[in-house]
Amino acid sequence: MSEPEKSGNWEREVLEKVALAAVKEQRVARHWSIFFKILGFGYLFIILFLIMNWAGNSSIELTGKHTALVELKGTISANEVSADQIISGLQAAFKDKNTKGVILRINSPGGSPVQAGQIYDEIKRLRTLYPNIPLYAVVDDLCASGGYYVAAAADRIYVDKASLVGSIGVLMDGFGFTGTMDKFGVERRLITAGANKGFLDPFSPVNPQQEAYAKVMLEEIHQQFIKAVRDGRGTRLKETPDMFSGLVWSGEKSISLGLADALGSTEYVARNVIHAENVVDFTPQEGFADRFAKHFGVALGKNINPLANMGMGLR
Incomplete structure (x- = not known):
């Protein structure tokens, strides 16, 4: 090369x-x-x-006397507006040294009797623990069933004249598919250990004994609800034969029945009743992780729990 x-x-x-x-x-x-x-x-x-x-x-750190606000908005349940959430806000509101009074603003159709009862009991406890801090319920559009259960614990209840108030009753809802199954020739095969393990199964014919038992159980919870209303409202309540039948009344009518005390908005109560016009919101706000975990848990529960579509509640 x-x-x-x-x-x-x-x-x-x-x-x-x-x-x-x-x-x-x-x-x-x-x-x-x-x-x-x-x-x-x-x-x-x-x-x-x-x-x-x-x-x-x-957390909220403020100076100067103020009215503390906690919002109860939506269906009362462990997966939506839970007792833990509302109680956390109420506790923070009462503990704040500058809180002059607390407003629980309610716009709810009701929900779980357990969650509503826990909030009711905590309001009573906090009022005993902080006797100089009043708690007033202010109703927006709706304060029905479990929502009213909670409101009954307040010192006074303020409504708008067109608010819907009441529905003091208990229900258990579900579906029956036996007719549809017969129409399409579908056979239900349910195997249980325990005579009542398939209690009110929506794919089986109604069992009269189970239905009668359910009514007794609902009546027991209904009486608990009625007692809470009577204890909370006391002599202000003007009972009528249909007061505890599940009916709702306008805010104006609810005042004459003793279910509520007066007309008034959040601003009105803060300014004219509590005399602390500055309103501070103590409603807990969920973070991203909390919302994700809750929504994931609800979806998972519905997929694995065969009773997820049968509900009992104050609504």
């Missing part, structure tokens, strides 16, 4: 090595770029996650 050919091969080899090194360097740089982008997005996600949770669980 001649000298010019050797020189050309050497130069070609050098150029190939330089080109390969450049390609490798570009690949390494690209990999590091991707890595740092992923790291950056992950960092931003963590910061956002922490901020949302901090915002949802931050």
Whole structure:
């Protein structure tokens, strides 16, 4: 091989090595770029996650006398407006040294008798623990069933003249599919250990004994509800034959029945009753993680719990 050919091969080899090194360097740089982008997005996600949770669980520190507000909005249940959530807000409101009075603003069709009962009992406990801090219920559109159960624990109940108030009753709802199954030739095969394990199964004919037992159980809970209303309202209550039948009344009518005390909004009660016009919201706000866990838990529960579609409640 001649000298010019050797020189050309050497130069070609050098150029190939330089080109390969450049390609490798570009690949390494690209990999590091991707890595740092992923790291950056992950960092931003963590910061956002922490901020949302901090915002949802931050405590309130304020100066000056104020009216504390806790909102009860929606269906009362462990998976929606829970007793834990409302009780947490009420406790924070009463513990604040600058709280002059507490307003529980209610807009609810009712819900779980257990959750409503727990809130009722906690209101009574807090009023005993903090005798100088009054608690007033203020009704927006609706204060029915379990919502009214909670309101009955308040010192006074304020309504709008067009609010809907009452529905003092208990129900157990579900569905019956036996006719549909017969129509399509579907056979129900239910095997249980325990005569009443398939209690009110929607795919089986109604069992008269089980139905009678359910009515007795509902009546027992109904009497608990009635007692809570009587204890809470006392001599203000003007009982009528249909007061505890599940009917609802307008806010104006509820005042004449003793189910409520007067007309008034949140601003009115804060300004003219509590005499602390500054209203501070103590309603706990869920963070992102709490909402995700709750929604995931509800979906999972509905998938694995065969009784998820049968409900009992104050609504």
